[in-house]
Amino acid sequence: MARLVMKFGGTSVGDLERIQRVARHVKREVDAGNQVAVVVSAMSGKTNELVGWVEQSSPLYDAREYDTVVASGEQVTSGLLALTLQNMGVDARSWLGWQIPIKTNGVHGAARIEEIDGSKLIERLEMNQVAVVAGFQGIGPDNRISTLGRGGSDTSAVAIAAAIEADRCDIYTDVDGVYTTDPRIVPEARRLNQVSYEEMLEMASLGAKVLQVRSVEMAMVHNVRTFVRSSFIEPDAPELLNTDIPSGTLICDEDEIVEKQVVTGIAFSRDEAQISLRRVADKPGIAAHVFGPLAEANINVDMIVQNISEDGTITDMTFTVPEGDFDRAKSVLEQSQGEIGYEVLQGSTDVVKVSVIGIGMRSHAGVASQAFQALADKGINIRAITTSEIKISILIDSDFTELAVRALHSLYGLDDNS
Amino acid sequence: MARLVMKFGGTSVGDLERIQRVARHVKREVDAGNQVAVVVSAMSGKTNELVGWVEQSSPLYDAREYDTVVASGEQVTSGLLALTLQNMGVDARSWLGWQIPIKTNGVHGAARIEEIDGSKLIERLEMNQVAVVAGFQGIGPDNRISTLGRGGSDTSAVAIAAAIEADRCDIYTDVDGVYTTDPRIVPEARRLNQVSYEEMLEMASLGAKVLQVRSVEMAMVHNVRTFVRSSFIEPDAPELLNTDIPSGTLICDEDEIVEKQVVTGIAFSRDEAQISLRRVADKPGIAAHVFGPLAEANINVDMIVQNISEDGTITDMTFTVPEGDFDRAKSVLEQSQGEIGYEVLQGSTDVVKVSVIGIGMRSHAGVASQAFQALADKGINIRAITTSEIKISILIDSDFTELAVRALHSLYGLDDNS
Known part of the structure; x- marks a missing residue:
């Protein structure tokens, strides 16, 4: 019973x-x-x-x-x-x-x-x-x-x-x-x-x-x-x-799990939008200037990438927000342009986040680099990356969604060959 | 306010x-x-x-x-x-x-x-x-x-x-x-x-x-x-x-009512069925034998008429029940035929109850007899009557519904002649 x-x-x-x-x-x-x-x-x-x-x-x-x-x-x-x-x-x-x-x-x-x-x-x-x-x-x-x-x-x-x-x-x-x-x-x-x-x-x-x-x-x-x-x-x-x-x-x-795999599954989400702020002055507190107003507007920011220019004074910031919040996020950032001090705001909703998930990653090194290599082999450009202990998320152009998911699924031995 | x-x-x-x-x-x-x-x-x-x-x-x-x-x-x-x-x-x-x-x-x-x-x-x-x-x-x-x-x-x-x-x-x-x-x-x-x-x-x-x-x-x-x-x-x-x-x-x-009328309105209900028990032995407790089983079956009995035969030993009983309970009432009474001791059960759903209502009746005599006369003048046969302080209800054949309602409405001066 x-x-x-x-x-x-x-x-x-x-x-x-x-x-x-x-x-x-x-x-x-x-x-x-x-x-x-x-x-x-x-x-x-x-x-x-x-x-x-x-x-x-x-x-x-x-x-x-x-x-x-x-x-x-x-x-x-x-x-x-x-x-x-x-x-x-x-x-x-x-x-x-x-x-x-x-x-x-x-x-x-x-x-x-x-x-x-x-x-x-x-x-x-x-x-x-x-x-x-x-x-x-x-x-x-x-x-x-x-x-x-x-x-x-x-x-x-x-x-x-x-x-x-x-x-x-x-x-x-x-x-x-x-x-x-x-x-x-x-x-x-x-x-x-x-x-x-x-x-x-x-x-x-x-x-x-x-x-x-x-x-x-x-x-x-x-x-x-x-x-x-x-x-x-x-x-x-x-x-x-x-x-x-x-x-x-x-x-x-x-x-309770009997057969532990390194990678368990490949997930993907089309509900993403990418925003890039070009030529931001790289000074202390800049992140707060960017993300503070977004948080106040209840917009969740997910992946964040920051590239520093050669001389260290100018930076580019790229991050993602839910697709439904894209217009609102742009408008918030445009209003804060003066405080933040960026030159150009670029954005795209034609992106997808592909994720590799598995608890086995904790004990297996090299899972991420295999993924990057596999995507590179297919000519897929990576726009942003975030990782945690048990997952790797990669932002790519949405045109490549199927190709990337299939490549990663195959790479980690998940295909059913029976 | x-x-x-x-x-x-x-x-x-x-x-x-x-x-x-x-x-x-x-x-x-x-x-x-x-x-x-x-x-x-x-x-x-x-x-x-x-x-x-x-x-x-x-x-x-x-x-x-x-x-x-x-x-x-x-x-x-x-x-x-x-x-x-x-x-x-x-x-x-x-x-x-x-x-x-x-x-x-x-x-x-x-x-x-x-x-x-x-x-x-x-x-x-x-x-x-x-x-x-x-x-x-x-x-x-x-x-x-x-x-x-x-x-x-x-x-x-x-x-x-x-x-x-x-x-x-x-x-x-x-x-x-x-x-x-x-x-x-x-x-x-x-x-x-x-x-x-x-x-x-x-x-x-x-x-x-x-x-x-x-x-x-x-x-x-x-x-x-x-x-x-x-x-x-x-x-x-x-x-x-x-x-x-x-x-x-x-x-x-x-x-609070300013202009009190003797009769206020004429109501009628087609949701009635008549049941008559013919040749019932007229002995004490007979009503309990008839209406007890109906009450147990949750059937509401409304108008009741009892006619006593010339020698006082045999009676006819007529009463009404809601039309929806008609079949159930008949079956209850058929099961109790031995105890009640009637000879014939007759029933009809082709009846209508027409009612004359008015608080003025309390103080005006003769309202009921006017109604009976008016129906008689139209050749409408009365099957049963019940009265209370402020209403008279009359059971008639349903074919005469409109005729009776119009006659009574006119009789008590309710027609709008404007």
């Missing part, structure tokens, strides 16, 4: 027929003797419809009212799934964020979970009642509904798993696991059977869309073993009933 | 454009210096859609989950109206049943309001913030969302008005007031400027569809002056800005 959290996203609960299918997945686990809490998203399309109504009602909307309106989507799905389970003879009830309660901070529209009282859920789970929890929502300090931001249901699921001390959190999604890279670009990409929290966090942060970054952080902090698998598989498929057959990707502690 | 509750039903908030219009109605009252709480229904069609999903998910559904799903409709409207008001520069916030809280009993799907704490709303109203309250919903003793049953938003509005000690509760609906009878049947029907709680309660109970019965009861108990007016009128129409022009029907205490 295990205690499980099962999470189903919007496409998995898109209509009543799909909710039936989800219920069969849940029933399989209940029949196997497991205690189950299910976390559901809104039916696909519903959140977009509600957000559209909010924006039309008030373009500069009050995030508290946004949350009240938008959270209704998950409320509906949780009730419908509970009903469907009951109709299959499975005891179940729905739980809304404020009923558990899932306490969040007061940042409506993008709230962070602060505390979950798991006691009521555990009490019911021990009576073999399935808890169907509305994802994406909680209750703020103002006693109003709060939402966690887009994709927040993954975070809800992991947080609930931590609160009820679940043995595993199963994320059912529209892909069957985490791949070494995007299979649409590299057909030889392989599904990973296991990946460490740290690696998954880098992958999610660097462009892999499988899980929300915040949910992986939470899994890592609370050591919640998180299993990504397909929701489109038949609920009675043999691989789901026989755990010896791998059926997804387990995100877990590094120590 | 007054404190008002304004209630808008599903058709009035059916889309974003109509919500805009509702917001303009609210703004008019705010601009006039009034404190305003608004109660809203779900967007029209939404509740039916949600109920359909619930029934498809589980034909014998759990009413607690039904409430969780269906109450989301009003939640969305309350948020959208608050946003729309904010966008017009009117301070507003949405309130859900559990936030106020509106405490109900535990009868999910048809809950009754037990207590409303108006203090938080009053505090905000006094800060000139409009309270947009989700109608139809409250919170049960189990800390779960409860709903008040169809049409419950009228009741929410009146109950909120009582809790915040509002000067008036304005019910905006798809008709412009309460009429002497249904204008679709009697084109000469007149709108009433005033009607007493008691009369309105009888009218609502006896077939007039303008207000939910429960809401009128609550208005009467708490003396909430309730004003029925059209939501389709332009928000800046002169009659809404100049209170000297009558623009609807005020439901109020009898003492």
